[in-house]
Amino acid sequence: MAYYSPTAILTDSQKAPCTFELAVPALSPLNNGTAIQQGTKLDLPLWMAEMLAVSKPAGPSSSSLATLDMPTALGQRVMNALQADPKSVDLRSQAQWFYGLGERMLELFEEEEMVEVMTETFKQRALEIADKAQNTRSAQQSGGDGTDFMRGLDETERLLFRSAHDGSNAVKKWMDAVRT
Template identity: 60%
Template sequence: MSSYYDIDAILTDAQKVLCTFELTVPGLGYIDGNEGGDMKQGTKVELPLWLGEMLAVSQNISSSPLITLDLPTALAPRVLNALKADPRTVDLRALAPHFYALSARMLELFEDDELVEVLTETFKARSASIADQAHNPRGALGDGADFLRGLDENERQLFRAAHDSSKAVKAWMADLKKG
């Protein structure tokens, strides 16, 4: 569980997810651009994850949810197929800046073994490339700059940690040779 003040958690919760209203809600049409109108049953709107989750898990008098959540476009079948084909070529940051955090939140709401498998294999394959780029002295320059642009926030933190540790080991080795 993340901290209340964790900016990454706040930004993850703010990402939009597609929701379908299961009931007509009077006076809520302004969310869909229908000021003063009702939100009709079956209407699909994008809501921030935090709001969509609250409405999806809350129950009304008939004990059915007010809305149903769909997986976000960052986890659409075409994206999963691209990740299965070659996860290193997918620009995760363009899909969602906090891709893995969003995926983890969605997996709390949906049970999807295939999604877990794809995300696990994606992270394994991409982390090997990240480690390689982090240990390359030209990693953040030239070709490495395009690589860094496609990393989500978790991957960027992993890159920084690997890069800083590589630098620290080199400095330590240099100190050993001096001493």
């Protein structure tokens, strides 16, 4: 993602869990004014958690300041649910920028299974999104599963929906103009 991209900025602001490997009293504002001790776990913005995970303190210590853990939005429970039925998972409640978060975490962790699950999830959900984008009236009237699915779209999927919907409308307008 581009450095000045609003999508990249919003993705990097999502929370990621990290565990401090060293005591860092100077970062007490991150922990409600309490000094950070070794073993303290905090949910920090991804950009900050990543910087702490790659930073090494001066001196003989060879460990980093903190370890970055996989966010619960990309945890094993969510991956299992996505493998079972990708369309039934409310991605927006997991992370507003779910795919962006996954992309960033895959830059940091080598998780081949996660790559496969997220790719297959996007493919299956994209088909449903394209169908609903071309038939918005029927999607709105179906209620239940249709509207629940639409509410559960992350921001990437919402952009896909808008693009598919606008494209479908443009083709209809063009066809109408050609006929007259």
